[in-house]
Amino acid sequence: MKLKIDVMVDLYRTMKTIREFEERIVDLYARGLVPGLAHLYIGEEAVAAGVCATLAQDDYITSTHRGHGHVIAKGAELKRMMAELFGKKTGYCKGKGGSMHIADMEAGILGANGIAGGGLPIATGAGWSAKWRKTQQVTGCFFGDDASNNGTFHESLNLASIHKLPVVYVCENNLYGISVCQAKHMPISDISIRATAYDIPGVTVDGNDVIEVYQAAFKAVERARAGEGPTLIECKTYRWRGHHEGDPNQGGRYRAKDEIESWKEKCPIARLAGKMIQNKQITEKGLQDIDDQVVRAIEEAVAFAKQSEFPDLDEMYEDVLVN
Amino acid sequence: MREITYCEALNEALRESMRTDERVVILGEDVGCYGGIFQITKGLQDEFGPDRVVDTPIAEAGFVGAGVGAALTGMRPVVEIMFIDFTTVCMDMIINQMAKMRYMFGGKGKVPMVLRVNIGAGRGTAAQHSQSFHSLFMHIPGLLVAVPATAYDAKGLLMEAIQNDNPVIFVEHKRLYNTKGDVPEESYTIPFGQAEIKRAGTDVTVVATHALVTEALKAAEEAAEKGIEVEVVDLRTLVPLDRKTILDSVKKTGRLLVADEDNITCGVASEVSALVAEEAVYALKAPILRNASPDTPVPFSPPLEKAYMFGQERLMQSIRNLMKY
Numbered sequence: 096m097k098l099k100i101d102v103m104v105d106l107y108r109t110m111k112t113i114r115e116f117e118e119r120i121v122d123l124y125a126r127g128l129v130p131g132l133a134h135l136y137i138g139e140e141a142v143a144a145g146v147c148a149t150l151a152q153d154d155y156i157t158s159t160h161r162g163h164g165h166v167i168a169k170g171a172e173l174k175r176m177m178a179e180l181f182g183k184k185t186g187y188c189k190g191k192g193g194s195m196h197i198a199d200m201e202a203g204i205l206g207a208n209g210i211a212g213g214g215l216p217i218a219t220g221a222g223w224s225a226k227w228r229k230t231q232q233v234t235g236c237f238f239g240d241d242a243s244n245n246g247t248f249h250e251s252l253n254l255a256s257i258h259k260l261p262v263v264y265v266c267e268n269n270l271y272g273i274s275v276c277q278a279k280h281m282p283i284s285d286i287s288i289r290a291t292a293y294d295i296p297g298v299t300v301d302g303n304d305v306i307e308v309y310q311a312a313f314k315a316v317e318r319a320r321a322g323e324g325p326t327l328i329e330c331k332t333y334r335w336r337g338h339h340e341g342d343p344n345q346g347g348r349y350r351a352k353d354e355i356e357s358w359k360e361k362c363p364i365a366r367l368a369g370k371m372i373q374n375k376q377i378t379e380k381g382l383q384d385i386d387d388q389v390v391r392a393i394e395e396a397v398a399f400a401k402q403s404e405f406p407d408l409d410e411m412y413e414d415v416l417v418n
Numbered sequence: 419m420r421e422i423t424y425c426e427a428l429n430e431a432l433r434e435s436m437r438t439d440e441r442v443v444i445l446g447e448d449v450g451c452y453g454g455i456f457q458i459t460k461g462l463q464d465e466f467g468p469d470r471v472v473d474t475p476i477a478e479a480g481f482v483g484a485g486v487g488a489a490l491t492g493m494r495p496v497v498e499i500m501f502i503d504f505t506t507v508c509m510d511m512i513i514n515q516m517a518k519m520r521y522m523f524g525g526k527g528k529v530p531m532v533l534r535v536n537i538g539a540g541r542g543t544a545a546q547h548s549q550s551f552h553s554l555f556m557h558i559p560g561l562l563v564a565v566p567a568t569a570y571d572a573k574g575l576l577m578e579a580i581q582n583d584n585p586v587i588f589v590e591h592k593r594l595y596n597t598k599g600d601v602p603e604e605s606y607t608i609p610f611g612q613a614e615i616k617r618a619g620t621d622v623t624v625v626a627t628h629a630l631v632t633e634a635l636k637a638a639e640e641a642a643e644k645g646i647e648v649e650v651v652d653l654r655t656l657v658p659l660d661r662k663t664i665l666d667s668v669k670k671t672g673r674l675l676v677a678d679e680d681n682i683t684c685g686v687a688s689e690v691s692a693l694v695a696e697e698a699v700y701a702l703k704a705p706i707l708r709n710a711s712p713d714t715p716v717p718f719s720p721p722l723e724k725a726y727m728f729g730q731e732r733l734m735q736s737i738r739n740l741m742k743y
Contacts, residue, residue, distance in 0.1 A: 155491065188524030196522040205490055206523060210514050216483020217515060223484055224491040227443060227469070234487075250480025257475070414525035415559050417583035 096310050100376050103367065106148055106305050107377075108385050110140035110364045113164040115393045116173065120163070120180065123397070124340045129180045131193050136164035138303075138335035141363035142267050143168040145308025146235050146328075149316045155203040155221045155234040157214030159267075160195050161334070162207030165237050170202040173396035183403035190406045191414065203232075211272075212245030214238060215264070219251040222260035222325070233261045233319045235312070241272025243286050252327065256293040261319035263312060266329045267302065273338045274349040290327040302330025303363040306370075333358035419600040427569040427601045428458045428590065431576035432496065434605045436466050439494060442580060444471045445481045446498030446534075455500050456536065456595050478508035482533065486516045486585075489531035494580060502535040502589070503549045516585045517560035531586070532579045537679060538592040538629065539727055545715035548723075550679040553686045555587040556656040562586045562610055563656040567631035569599030571654055574608030581607060591628040611658030615667070619647035622737050623667040623674050625690050627653050630677040630709075633729040640730065641737050648737060656686060664690060665698050672703035673740040677733055682710035704743035707736045 098106075117135045124133050136143070139161075147156065147168035158165040166176065171187065179186025180194050187197045198206035205221055208214040218236030225232035242248060243266055255262050266287075272280050283289075290297025296318070300307045308330055315326035335355065337346040345355070371377045422430070436442045444459055444466075450473040453460030463471040474481040478499060485495040499505050505512060516529055537550035555563050562584050566572040572590070579586040616631060617638050626634040631652045638648035649667050653660065668674050674694050676687035687708035694706060709732055717723055 157487075186524070188522060188526070191524050192522040198519075198523040198526060200523075200527050205487065205527075206519065208515075210510055213483075213510060213515060216480050216511060217487035217490070219480065220484030220487020220489075220495075221491045222487075224488040224493045227441075227488070227493055228491075246477075247479050247483065250475070250477035251483070253475060253477065254480050254484060258472075414521050416562070417520065417528050 096313065098306055098309065102148065102309070103371055103376060104385070106144050106309065107364070107367050107371070107382070108389065109144040109148070109168050110305060110367065111386060111389045112173070112392065113140045113143065113167050114364060115389050116163060116167060119393050119397060121336070121340065129194075130182060133180070133194050133340045134161040134338065135334070135336045135340065136161055138358060138362070139267055139269060139332045140164055141305035141308050142265065142302050142330045142332055143237070145305045146237070146263070146265050146312040148309055149312040150203070150233060150235055153203055154232050155205050155218070157205050157218040157221070157234070157236050158207040159214060159237055159239060159242070160207065160209050160211070161239070162195065162197060166197050166199070166204050166207065169204050171197065171199050171204060173392055174399040177396035177400040178403045181400040181403070182405060183400055184406040184410070185399070185403040189410060189414070212238060212242040212247040215242070215247040215251040218262055219255050219260060222255060222262035223258065225261055226258070231320055233263060233316050236262055236264045238264070238266060239272065240266060240268040240270065240277055240286060241275070241280050243289060244281055252290070252293045252295065252325065255325040256295050259322060259324035261322070262325045263315040263319055264325060264327045265312070266327065268329050268331050269334045271346070271349070274346070276349070285329060287327055287329040295325050295327060297327040297329070299329045299331065302332030303361045303366065305363055305367050335359060419602060421598045422569060422601050423596050423598050424566070424569040424572045425457055425595040427573035427599075428576055429460055429462070430601070431573045431580070432459065432462060433465065435577060435580045436462065436470065438605070441492065441494040442496060443488070443493060444496050444498065445474050445485055447474055447476055447500050449473060449498055454498060456592070458534070459498065478504055479511055482508040483511040483515060485531050485533070486511060486519070486529055489529040489585070490519065490527050494530050496532045496534060496580060498534045501547050502537050502551060503546050505535060513558050517558050521560060528583045529585045530583045532576070532588050533586070534588045534590065536590040536592050539716045539723055540593055542718065542720060542723065544718040548716040550711060551681070552587070552589040552656070553680040553684065553689070556686065556689065560585065561657060563589060564610065565589045565627045565653060565656055567594065567626075567628050567652050567654070569597065569601050571608060573601050574606050575654065577605060578607035578610060582610065593629050597632070608654065610655045611660055613654055613660035613663040614652045615663065616650040616652050617648065619649035619671065621647045621671055621673065622740050623649045623651060623671045624677055624733065624737070625651045625653060625664055625674065626677040627686060628679060630679060630729070630733070634677055634733055636730040637733040637737060640734055646737060646741055653686070659689075661693060664693065668694050668698045669701040672701055673743070674702070675707045675709060675733065675736045675740060677709045679711055681713050682708055683713050685710050704740045707740060709733055709736055
């Protein structure tokens with residue numbers, strides 16, 4: 096399957112937006128403007144961009160603690176995201192959720208999730224819901240390599256396979272569960288082989304090649320929409336920064352410098368840009384224009400977040416229950 | 419009015435809800451042709467089919483979490499956990515997901531889901547099938563908690579739970595399943611947060627839940643023979659808690675006994691006691707008493723289990739002690 100140029104341009108724009116957003120968070124976090132925890136997605140942009148580009152507006156996703164990329168790719172507004180990270184009342188969650196809980200029901204974002212493996216059953220239920228309601232909606236479920244060791248992974252894929260639920264399970268294998276490398280937390284190298292246990296397709300793709308991710312996701316989404324059931328896609332990728340901002344030496348306690356540098360050479364954004372230039376699908380000027388637009392959008396988001404108010408203290412008591 | 423069992427009343431609530439609202443689906447272990455371990459879902463799969471009454475694998479985190487995802491996207495799932503004891507294997511889905519989503523998401527999205535569980539010792543099933551830790555859910559913001567004590571309430575509260583837009587922990591009681599009561603054939607709901615005064619009295623207030631409501635009524639009957647007028651308040655829901663009915667009653671009687679089957683430490687009885695101590699202490703003529711389960715796991719051996727449990731006799735003793743003041 097050959098991708099149309101406008102699809103590729105959109106993939107580039109999405110990845111670039113995620114990268115700029117996250118790089119801006121590095122600075123804002125260091126300056127104390129973004130409180131709490133920030134788990135950055137730099138280096139893994141191709142996974143979110145490639146998968147979400149195959150989903151429709153009313154399709155769903157569940158995300159993770161490292162969720163900024165997923166929600167940007169699914170169509171979240173940068174201003175409301177940034178305001179949420181600042182803890183402001185104009186944020187997606189009125190400042191009550193923060194980085195790990197951004198949700199937008201209109202965009203089909205059923206929430207980032209602070210619990211590793213927590214999103215898997217929820218995605219399964221969203222898929223079940225689409226089947227019960229007889230819609231064509233598909234759910235994309237993001238989770239990490241170490242979450243696939245959690246019981247929720249097994250319980251969810253088992254359920255989804257039995258009932259042929261329209262869910263695409265996307266394992267972002269960034270090779271580490273916080274500080275523990277994959278070889279120490281599971282006995283296999285390709286997580287996709289776990290699909291065999293559920294009698295569903297399992298594929299491993301280069302998670303730093305957005306086109307490969309897109310193609311695999313496209314096929315899985317088609318299968319899900321056709322009522323044929325779930326797919327497990329493993330995307331091998333790497334986070335350039337630490338587990339969270341503040342992780343000493345960007346994860347240097349448990350990762351060799353050479354390893355980190357070698358993955359930076361596989362930058363998914365540079366790879367797509369290089370390919371498009373080489374194939375004369377876009378000019379350097381064309382890319383620069385997109386980059387400029389992205390930077391402006393991030394600037395506007397930061398300005399919006401800065402200008403926004405913190406929630407009134409009484410708001411603490413609101414939204415616990417539906418009245 | 420016709421009499422049916424608590425179990426049949428629950429079944430009827432599910433059936434009527436499924437007939438009127440196609441968003442209602444049932445998930446749980448053995449809820450299909452088997453009818454659920456306590457027969458609450460008996461016959462429902464025959465009427466509504468295996469897609470709406472789903473036998474799940476023994477994978478509580480998976481199917482409770484699926485209920486959360488389905489509720490968040492427009493369904494109204496009723497999920498059965500075979501015993502409250504088994505909620506421990508899916509506590510993340512209950513406490514971190516089901517209860518928290520609306521708040522974490524800033525009031526966007528809702529989780530209209532009912533999680534049916536049951537409590538109660540007395541069946542010789544020891545420490546992992548007999549617990550009564552329903553107070554735990556009262557402690558978690560974001561959940562409603564219903565505790566029906568009669569067949570009438572079982573139907574009305576379950577129908578309300580299913581129609582409510584919030585997640586509800588619906589706590590049934592094993593020893594009540596076969597008790598009978600008057601239940602209207604037509605559909606009805608009982609609003610949450612309204613305790614019921616089951617018997618009016620002027621000397622002692624007994625705030626009770628579940629099977630202890632009946633025991634309290636029996637004790638009240640016995641006390642009346644001795645000239646002690648006991649008021650029995652059935653909480654019906656723990657969240658919302660009908661504080662007004664509790665406080666009004668205590669202000670009238672000046673004496674409070676709280677009877678609940680959870681372990682005594684940090685239970686329903688503790689919470690009701692604290693409420694009264696904070697807001698009506700000057701109305702009290704006697705110390706507050708709690709009748710609750712001891713702080714031990716439920717023992718297996720029949721004489722031990724019998725000693726663990728309590729009812730009319732112990733309540734009566736507490737009522738007599740309160741009347742010493």
